[in-house]
Structure formats: structure tokens, C-alpha cells
Amino acid sequence: MKKTVLDQIPEHIRALVGYVPGKPMRQAQRESGKTMIKMASNENPFGPSPLAVEAIRTAAAEVNLYPDNDASELRQALAARHQLAEEQIFIADGSLGILDVLARTLLVPGTNCISSERSFISYPLVTRTIGAQFIDVPMKQDTYDLDAIAATIHEQTRVVILANPNNPTGTMFDADATEAFLSRVPENVLVVLDEAYSDFAEYFARQRGITYSRSFEYVRAGRQNVLVLRTFSKAHGLAGIRLGYACGDPELLRIFARVRNSFSISVVAEAAGLAAIRDENHIRKTVENNAIGAKWLMERFAEIGIHAVPTSANFIYFTVDEDAGAFAHRMQAEGVIVRSLAPWGIPNAIRVSIGTPEQNEIFFRALKKLTRQAVTP
Ligand SMILES: Cc1ncc(COP(=O)(O)O)c(C=O)c1O
Structure with a gap:
């Protein structure tokens, strides 16, 4: 049988699994029909300098x-x-x-x-x-x-x-x-x-x-x-x-x-x-907001009994009691794009980028709703 161009591709290239990026905001908005906040790709929540x-x-x-x-x-x-x-x-x-x-x-x-x-x-x-x-x-x-x-x-x-x-x-x-x-x-x-x-x-x-x-x-x-x-x-x-x-x-x-x-x-x-x-001001504002956001989010995670790993970056890794892909999908329905770490081979972990104080609050409200766990007084 005659070979095609595709047949010439080496085996190690065929076996590649492509990069899985965070879902683009417009795509998520089209899918969910609502305004989204993106907390999935560790981008700067204040925009560019x-x-x-x-x-x-x-x-x-x-x-x-x-x-x-x-x-x-x-x-x-x-x-x-x-x-x-x-x-x-x-x-x-x-x-x-x-x-x-x-x-x-x-x-x-x-x-x-x-x-x-x-x-x-x-x-x-x-x-x-x-x-x-x-x-x-x-x-x-x-x-x-x-x-x-x-x-x-x-x-x-x-x-x-x-x-x-x-x-x-x-x-x-x-x-x-x-x-x-x-x-x-x-x-x-x-x-x-x-x-x-x-x-x-x-x-x-x-x-x-x-x-x-x-x-x-x-x-x-x-x-x-x-x-x-x-x-x-x-x-x-x-x-x-x-x-x-x-x-x-x-x-x-x-x-x-x-x-x-x-x-x-x-x-x-x-x-x-x-x-x-x-633009020192922009960087200062960004890292200061990030440290405050990290502290606030870690306190909230602890309140609802979610295991989250203390961060040194602009995102937090936490685990959920369900499939991470399904959880990220449900968060999207609440207007928040987070990253399922299933493509990393971690079936129940999520990564959320630290946002502005308002974004962090919206994220936490959605998280609380989904996990259906009572906040301890
Ligand atoms: C550890 C690490 N290195 C590199 C990159 C990619 O950086 P760049 O946008 O400069 O390609 C990322 C992006 O998420 C990252 O997390």
C-alpha cells in the first residue's frame, strides 16, 4: 500500500500529547452564556503594565x-x-x-x-x-x-x-x-x-x-x-x-x-x-495584592475544610472530592474558570490563580456553593 505524508511522521511525534491551555475567556463565555472571570492561567488580574x-x-x-x-x-x-x-x-x-x-x-x-x-x-x-x-x-x-x-x-x-x-x-x-x-x-x-x-x-x-x-x-x-x-x-x-x-x-x-x-x-x-x-508600581501592586489574596484564600479554604497547599506563587493548588474536570466544568457554570489538573495526571486537584479581592470573593462563593460544605462559625 502506498504511504501517505502522515505515515512518515515519526512514532515519538505521533505519541505527543499537546499542551492543554486554560480555557480562553471568550470560549467559556460562549459555552456558559454568562460573564466569566478567568482564574486558570496565572495571569495578572490587574492587566498589563x-x-x-x-x-x-x-x-x-x-x-x-x-x-x-x-x-x-x-x-x-x-x-x-x-x-x-x-x-x-x-x-x-x-x-x-x-x-x-x-x-x-x-x-x-x-x-x-x-x-x-x-x-x-x-x-x-x-x-x-x-x-x-x-x-x-x-x-x-x-x-x-x-x-x-x-x-x-x-x-x-x-x-x-x-x-x-x-x-x-x-x-x-x-x-x-x-x-x-x-x-x-x-x-x-x-x-x-x-x-x-x-x-x-x-x-x-x-x-x-x-x-x-x-x-x-x-x-x-x-x-x-x-x-x-x-x-x-x-x-x-x-x-x-x-x-x-x-x-x-x-x-x-x-x-x-x-x-x-x-x-x-x-x-x-x-x-x-x-x-x-x-513599571515598579505595577509590579509592587501586583505582588502585594497577591500576598494578601493568598492569605485570604488560604483562610477561606481552611474554613470549609479543603486541603490547599501554601503557595509561593500567584496560584493555589487544592484538592476536591470529585473528578477535577467535572469540578472545573461546574465552576465554569458559576462564572469562574479554574484549571483542572487532570491533564497533569492528578485526577482530583485544581489550580486557581489568585485574583483581585473581588474575583477571589466570587471564586470562593462559587466554591462554597459547589462543595456544599458549611462554613464553621
Ligand atoms: C513554571 C513555568 N514556566 C514557564 C511558563 C511559561 O511562561 P511563558 O509565558 O514565558 O512562556 C509558565 C507558565 O505558566 C510556568 O508556569
Whole structure:
């Protein structure tokens, strides 16, 4: 029988399970016929930085021109901000863009990438797209088991990715734990510290009197096998523009630049990023609201006897007594989009993003109604 184009697709690509995003607001509104609030994708509930919006408007007049392929102006600004050299910064279309480049640069079939179970859903996806093996190490009490991860590294390991704080559990490990972990990793294994939620984590860590991260110190010291990922999608409120960056070894980043799709950072994205990093007010308001919201929500969860994991990020992981997909569906009928973690392989867990005080109240009202549990006086 004659083969078709589809028959030529390799087995490891056929086996891929695609990314499952939070439900877009308009789709949920169409399905439920009511106004929705979206608390499913850890976006900024206050919207984008107003300074970034203004910069986007101005940049719109220049979108007939190709962007600066290296986003040099933004690179310089980020280097100055983190006290790094420009060559130690690599910018791409979101952390996802960087994960894709790094997988294509470092992994081949027969090698592996290690992370934790119940971690960011894109890590296995980018690894398996290459035909490499993904190893997810069991957690210890909803937190990364760094000892077990270090013990899993072997000759074929090329990359270890640590989400800190972790998505979806919201848990973090501190700077000393990172240091102890790094001391156990061979020099030929790249350790990716994915710090997408760093602004929130830093704030929580200060409140708790611990040190969140010294990741940039490794980069400054020229440690070749550490790569730090940051994004504009969370505290800066620019998830829709697709902008993230990696900080690491200049030689590695020069190779990343060859692998990256040309012009992947748009004129508009670079302008927005430049304005957003200067918008200290927006970030402060966002992280302060988040810490207050986390405390309020944790108190409410406790009142109705729901198990929720204390967060260091802008979302909370909790478990329900029913199928998570069905629960998320019922929440949608109440006007609130939350994330079922069933696609992560966790059948009864939900992740809710922390919203404005009003959104948190609407969420809690719906939750209380669905769980039908009496609030203790
Ligand atoms: C741990 C983690 N890393 C990376 C990302 C993706 O970030 P970006 O929007 O920059 O691609 C997310 C988004 O949810 C995340 O949770």
C-alpha cells in the first residue's frame, strides 16, 4: 500500500500529547452564556503594565519594519537590571520559546531531561518532541525532591529543569537547597532554574525570612551549567505578548541564538518589555495584592475544610472530592474558570490563580456553593 505524508511522521511525534491551555475567556463565555472571570492561567488580574500598553501603542507605528533580531535595547536594560553582561542574556518569545530552543540545542534521541512529577506540563512536551526521554521524579509532600532528582542523574542526562516556585503546586525551595543540589550535579548537565514566578516568590520569602534565590550569582560567577529563566507573562502582565529571557553562559547563549527562529521577538514585544521593567508600581501592586489574596484564600479554604497547599506563587493548588474536570466544568457554570489538573495526571486537584479581592470573593462563593460544605462559625 502506498504511504501517505502522515505515515512518515515519526512514532515519538505521533505519541505527543499537546499542551492543554486554560480555557480562553471568550470560549467559556460562549459555552456558559454568562460573564466569566478567568482564574486558570496565572495571569495578572490587574492587566498589563499601563506603561507597557502606552509603549505598545507607540511601537504599533513601526510594525512594517522587521524587529531587531537580538532585541538589543531590552537585552541592555535587563543586563543592567540584573548586573549581568549583555552576552549573558538571551531573549525569546516566552519561557516556552527558550525551552524549545534549549531542547533542540541539547537533546537528541537517547539522552534524557529530568524534572519532577506534577511540574510544568511543557517540560515533557519539549523533550519528547525531540525524541529524547523525559524522567519525572516523584515529589515529597507536594514539593520537589531535590535529593531524588540528583540521584536520578546519569550518563545520558543532559538537562535538569527545576520550576521554582513549581507550577502547579506553588511550592518553592530556597537558595541553600539550590546550592546543595548544584553541588551534586556534574558539570556537563545543564540545570535550568525556571523562575517564572520569581517576583511573587521573592515577596513571600521576605515575609517568611528566607532567601528565595541566588540564581544570578551563579551566572555572574560564570557557572556554565546554570541557566535562569524569567518571563514577562506573570507579574508584568504581558502573557499575550510572548516575552521571556534566559540568563547564562555567553557561549551557550550564542548557540541558542543560531537555533532560535529569526525575528521571534516582535517590535511590539520588545517595546512592551522595556516599559514593563520600569513599571515598579505595577509590579509592587501586583505582588502585594497577591500576598494578601493568598492569605485570604488560604483562610477561606481552611474554613470549609479543603486541603490547599501554601503557595509561593500567584496560584493555589487544592484538592476536591470529585473528578477535577467535572469540578472545573461546574465552576465554569458559576462564572469562574479554574484549571483542572487532570491533564497533569492528578485526577482530583485544581489550580486557581489568585485574583483581585473581588474575583477571589466570587471564586470562593462559587466554591462554597459547589462543595456544599458549611462554613464553621
Ligand atoms: C513554571 C513555568 N514556566 C514557564 C511558563 C511559561 O511562561 P511563558 O509565558 O514565558 O512562556 C509558565 C507558565 O505558566 C510556568 O508556569
